[in-house]
Amino acid sequence: xxxxxxxxxxxxxxxxxxxxxxxxxxxxxxxxxxxxxxxxxxxxxxxxxxxxxxxxxxxxxxxxxxxxxxxxxxxxxxxxxxxxxxxxxxxxxxxxxxxxxxxxxxxxxxxxxxxxxxxxxxxxxxxxxxxxxxxxxxxxxxxxxxxxxxxxxxxxxxxxxxxxxxxxxxxxxxxxxxxxxxxxxxxxxxxxxxxxxxxxxxxxxxxxxxxxxxxxxxxxxxxxxxxxxxxxxxxxxxxxxxxxxxxxxxxxxxxxxxxxxxxxxxxxxxxxxxxxxxxxxxxxxxxxxxxxxxxxxxxxxxxxxxxxxxxxxxxxx
Amino acid sequence: xxxxxxxxxxxxxxxxxxxxxxxxxxxxxxxxxxxxxxxxxxxxxxxxxxxxxxxxxxxxxxxxxxxxxxxxxxxxxxxxxxxxxxxxxxxxxxxxxxxxxxxxxxxxxxxxxxxxxxxxxxxxxxxxxxxxxxxxxxxxxxxxxxxxxxxxxxxxxxxxxxxxxxxxxxxxxxxxxxxxxxxxxxxxxxxxxxxxxxxxxxxxxxxxxxxxxxxxxxxxxxxxxxxxxxxxxxxxxxxxxxxxxxxxxxxxxxxxxxxxxxxxxxxxxxxxxxxxxxxxxxxxxxxxxxxxxxxxxxxxxxxxxxxxxxxxxxxxxxxxxxxxxxxxxxxxxxxxxxxxxxxxxxxxxxxxxxxxxxxxxxxxxxxxxxxxxxxxxxxxxxxxxxxxxxxxxxxxxxxxxxxxxxxxxxxxxxxxxxxxxxxxxxxxxx
Numbered sequence: 187x188x189x190x191x192x193x194x195x196x197x198x199x200x201x202x203x204x205x206x207x208x209x210x211x212x213x214x215x216x217x218x219x220x221x222x223x224x225x226x227x228x229x230x231x232x233x234x235x236x237x238x239x240x241x242x243x244x245x246x247x248x249x250x251x252x253x254x255x256x257x258x259x260x261x262x263x264x265x266x267x268x269x270x271x272x273x274x275x276x277x278x279x280x281x282x283x284x285x286x287x288x289x290x291x292x293x294x295x296x297x298x299x300x301x302x303x304x305x306x307x308x309x310x311x312x313x314x315x316x317x318x319x320x321x322x323x324x325x326x327x328x329x330x331x332x333x334x335x336x337x338x339x340x341x342x343x344x345x346x347x348x349x350x351x352x353x354x355x356x357x358x359x360x361x362x363x364x365x366x367x368x369x370x371x372x373x374x375x376x377x378x379x380x381x382x383x384x385x386x387x388x389x390x391x392x393x394x395x396x397x398x399x400x401x402x403x404x405x406x407x408x409x410x411x412x413x414x415x416x417x418x419x420x421x422x423x424x425x426x427x428x429x430x431x432x433x434x435x436x437x438x439x440x441x442x443x444x445x446x447x448x449x450x451x452x453x454x455x456x457x458x459x460x461x462x463x464x465x466x467x468x469x470x471x472x473x474x475x476x477x478x479x480x481x482x483x484x485x486x487x488x489x490x491x492x493x494x495x496x497x498x499x500x501x502x503x
Numbered sequence: 504x505x506x507x508x509x510x511x512x513x514x515x516x517x518x519x520x521x522x523x524x525x526x527x528x529x530x531x532x533x534x535x536x537x538x539x540x541x542x543x544x545x546x547x548x549x550x551x552x553x554x555x556x557x558x559x560x561x562x563x564x565x566x567x568x569x570x571x572x573x574x575x576x577x578x579x580x581x582x583x584x585x586x587x588x589x590x591x592x593x594x595x596x597x598x599x600x601x602x603x604x605x606x607x608x609x610x611x612x613x614x615x616x617x618x619x620x621x622x623x624x625x626x627x628x629x630x631x632x633x634x635x636x637x638x639x640x641x642x643x644x645x646x647x648x649x650x651x652x653x654x655x656x657x658x659x660x661x662x663x664x665x666x667x668x669x670x671x672x673x674x675x676x677x678x679x680x681x682x683x684x685x686x687x688x689x690x691x692x693x694x695x696x697x698x699x700x701x702x703x704x705x706x707x708x709x710x711x712x713x714x715x716x717x718x719x720x721x722x723x724x725x726x727x728x729x730x731x732x733x734x735x736x737x738x739x740x741x742x743x744x745x746x747x748x749x750x751x752x753x754x755x756x757x758x759x760x761x762x763x764x765x766x767x768x769x770x771x772x773x774x775x776x777x778x779x780x781x782x783x784x785x786x787x788x789x790x791x792x793x794x795x796x797x798x799x800x801x802x803x804x805x806x807x808x809x810x811x812x813x814x815x816x817x818x819x820x821x822x823x824x825x826x827x828x829x830x831x832x833x834x835x836x837x838x839x840x841x842x843x844x845x846x847x848x849x850x851x852x853x854x855x856x857x858x859x860x861x862x863x864x865x866x867x868x869x870x871x872x873x874x875x876x877x878x879x880x881x882x883x884x885x886x887x888x889x890x891x892x893x894x895x896x897x898x899x900x901x902x903x904x905x906x907x908x909x910x911x912x913x914x915x916x917x918x919x920x921x922x923x924x925x926x927x928x929x930x931x932x933x
Contacts, residue, residue, distance in 0.1 A: 253827075337765060338764070339765060355761035358761055449913055450908070466894075466896060466930070467615055
């Protein structure tokens with residue numbers, strides 16, 4: 187097998203290197219093969235991704251219901267959305283979640299990564315422990331936290347009781363439902379922590395040594411060396427975190443059986459979109475919502491990108 | 504050399520694609536007409552006692568129709584506004600032949616052209632409105648066409664724990680009939696410590712205490728089928744919601760939520776564990792009580808009304824439908840016909856303890872003689888069914904939202920119900 191591969195490799199590379207005249211025909215021949223090999227992916231992308239994506243632009247101007255093609259109604263869906271109370275409520279909920287969750291996930295993520303970067307015996311074990319929650323499926327995570335936060339016999343209120351605090355009815359209260367959701371989302375923070383750890387490992391040791399020589403304190407080293415050089419990674423996690431936060435769906439949907447209770451305080455944008463698309467036969471309306479979400483996320487990402495020039499420091503620049 | 508390997512690879516790659524395509528296509532048109540005989544694909548969402556019941560129905564059907572094979576598949580969350588899987592299956596042109604379907608959604612789905620009309624087949628088989636309760640038949644029809652064969656129905660009553668009544672000095676044989684008496688009893692029965700309920704007398708929206716029931720009990724109405732007018736903000740409905748809101752305020756709506764969130768279902772149902780003394784539930788709740796606490800000393804009585812008379816309730820129920828584009832329509836119809844027939848109904852109702860949509864079946868199963876079940880049966884003639892309209896799911900969810908918002912002090916009951924009227928009317932106009 188190995189021998190064969192070597193043999194087959196040789197003429198190819200030899201053809202490419204030594205025979206520049208023949209190169210053209212060879213390349214186009216192999217590029218056809220290349221396209222063919224990539225075709226399952228390309229066809230899949232075009233058929234199941236690009237096509238639905240672009241047709242949803244058209245559908246957002248119609249009363250399409252999945253089952254019937256509907257009529258063209260111009261901008262009516264968009265106009266109707268502007269006067270839809272639940273639409274605005276879902277935007278408020280989503281922004282509330284994003285505004286608190288994204289910065290908190292960065293602060294806690296970086297702090298956790300720095301702790302997990304210390305040279306302590308058995309660090310691999312600690313790192314595994316903090317990564318484990320990320321492996322829990324979202325639905326299981328939702329069920330788990332519903333029990334933990336249960337007002338009657340949940341562990342959280344039990345502990346609070348023990349130290350003399352009467353815990354709130356976490357998921358049953360309009361005030362506390364979103365903070366509870368942020369809390370449980372922060373629990374599964376392993377993914378960004380891994381990326382921060384990689385970023386930390388990338389910071390050259392000599393910078394710390396130089397800082398030590400200059401007599402810098404731990405705080406100074408953190409804020410003058412570590413954080414600035416971690417900004418490219420923070421930037422990445424900020425963009426991904428913001429996109430993820432705006433698409434919040436699985437956790438609240440599972441916890442409230444799709445109802446967004448109490449009093450729609452857990453109805454997030456994508457949940458309402460899903461209800462319209464698959465429960466109320468309003469795929470056109472839902473498509474319009476999807477495009478609004480797309481534009482919002484695009485703008486937000488653009489803003490983050492433009493601002494990144496001011497605060498992201500790449501090494502070697 | 505390299506070329507030949509490429510060719511071999513390409514060849515095998517193409518072969519795989521071709522095989523995959525062939526396999527797919529044969530799968531598509533192979534259903535129903537294969538040599539193995541007739542296969543009817545059936546999707547349902549039944550577990551537990553009704554799961555056993557449907558199995559018995561299928562068994563009997565296959566026994567009588569040896570050439571038809573029913574392939575039943577459990578689909579979680581089918582019905583009650585959650586039919587995503589069925590929806591996409593129909594849109595994708597690969598639906599099951601028969602689906603178990605919540606009847607109040609038949610109109611909406613029929614209006615979308617997603618169900619096969621059954622009128623002709625029903626006429627041929629001599630199935631007509633006379634066979635079934637009127638409301639069940641109406642829910643199964645849309646614009647003069649039949650789209651579903653009704654299979655079950657239910658009604659809702661007030662369950663009350665007789666032992667608790669005696670304990671606090673209430674007469675267990677004369678349960679509350681008016682709203683005032685209900686409040687009084689609830690207050691006596693409630694034991695609250697701090698913000699935690701040891702026991703709560705009653706929660707209007709617990710169990711089956713949906714707003715439709717309260718609206719009708721207060722004398723309100725929700726829809727005029729002749730004019731197509733939505734009347735969620737009917738003055739009597741507003742009264743009902745105002746009462747629910749006051750009730751919530753009195754007991755602390757978040758404390759109630761804390762209580763209900765801590766409860767489970769089945770053996771953990773608070774009525775079984777004695778943590779709630781009165782609740783609204785359907786006859787399907789009786790099966791669970793029989794199973795988890797057969798010795799529970801309880802009674803059922805019509806849902807109290809402000810005046811203590813004109814008792815009413817509402818009934819829903821299930822049906823079987825034939826999704827648009829079903830492959831094996833003949834086999835499907837045979838099965839649907841059997842499920843809706845007296846014979847099929849008897850088998851199903853006997854095990855599931857769901858009421859049949861055929862009066863004679865309920866009589867023959869002795870429901871009318873059972874002290875508990877008789878109450879449920881007796882109220883059926885006064886029962887309402889949810890509006891037969893294309894926006895049934897939206898109306899249902901909007902009402903649930905209005906109750907949540909009002910009890911949580913987010914807008915007055917009147918405002919919230921006006922919003923519902925507006926929302927549903929707008930959706931109907933489209």
